[in-house]
Amino acid sequence: MTAFRVREFAELAGVTVRALHYYDRLRLLCPRRTGSGYRLYSIRDIERLEQIVALKFLGIPLKQIGELLDRDDRDLSEVLRAQRRALEEKRRRLDQTIAAVREAERTMRPGQQPDAAVLKKIIEVIEMQDNAEFMSRYYAEAVRAKLADRGAQWTPELQERVTQRWTELFADVEASLDEDPAGEKAQALAARWQSLVEGFTGRDPQITAGVANMWADRGNWPASLQQQARPFSNPKVWEFIGKAMARRI
Template identity: 35%
Template sequence: MLRKVKEVAELTGVSIRTLHHYDRIGLLSPEHVTEAGYRQYSERDLETLQQILFFRELGFPLKNIGEILQSPEYDKAEALALQREALLEKRSRLDRMIRTLENTIQDAKGEIKMTDKEKFEGFDFTNNPYEEEARQRWGNEAVDRSKQTLADMGQEGQKQIGEQMDTLFRRLAAMRHRDPASDEVQKAIGEWHAFLNGMGHTYSPEAFKGLGQLYIQDERFTRNMDKFGDGFAKFMADAMGIRADRMKG
């Protein structure tokens, strides 16, 4: 079912002006636009809007929301779990602030005496830990740059990049039972490093080694990597670590 922008505004409580703004900045552009130029929102568009509103409620800037939603590593189910945890924490903090406010009213009336510490119970001006976690999972700089590079390539260029990556991975996976420090493996790993550096981000030895560690520390990476062969993620982490150490040496 497709909905007009006015219908979406009435359904969600988001103003038409805000929906137009989201479209203008590329945060939420409806899948369908009529020949007359009218926006029509699909069910998938509404799901994306819900995600945007959850993140907005948690204090995420629009720029960061866009980076998260566009990240290749973005996982909606994981995001919903993170949002639930964050909202529960926010509710708990608001409850503490309400109690502080009620006690302050009583203190002003002389009914109770609050300590200095009690007067500030519930206030928290630290950075949003959930935003930091979301950025680390889905919005890191390397991912942002890589995605922009892919977008600039167009569909045909993206297809070629995908084929090159698949070919590299299959060749490396065939070597996974060999010594990761061997010359043949290190030569192939060097090609993988060069491939990554051509995707819009220069991987320093530390960053390259860190990426290899991510392959085995994040089960999503491990699961996808090991589709090329059992133990492939561990092999890549070891080989990339060796190359990184040699580059630094």
């Protein structure tokens, strides 16, 4: 039976010697040995190596590959499905990231723009991708607010108005959870959402401070909101709005 030593085998197979050592140590691919300890690879080994490379290419961790190849049953189809889904999700993210960079580049064309404006574009996209981070935007605003001047002209009347707008919007969104996020109704809700965000956090710094504080300190939420069993905590609403906003890009 013809056999190869690591170097030759590695070149033939298109991997590095180090990788073969590593697979050996992980018990993924353990060749025979000579009396003096040299590795000897044979035909069985190259087939197994090809399988390893193929699965690794799919982004499956080596540890899992080992289990897969040893229990040679139909785990594989399950793994493939799961991996494909993970890859597709990754691609969705990647697409949005690319869109973000394009947008940033476009914004930059004028040339004299400071980095800040460009980077904010990116941040917006980040926040749309993940509901948790989506929320963090308000926290970020909250920081600025706290640092500016706490509750300057944040009158109880204004607070009431803001609260009411958000409450209504949340109620409307909750009532529309089974709509298509790309559909008209959802897009209208997304537009309202955005206008609320911009209207209150973008214009008047004093009002910004007030809104931000409201978001930041859950304990300080007005009674009208607290009564609703923490309405802002309904993840479905955030999820829905996240999707709808994503379609607006």
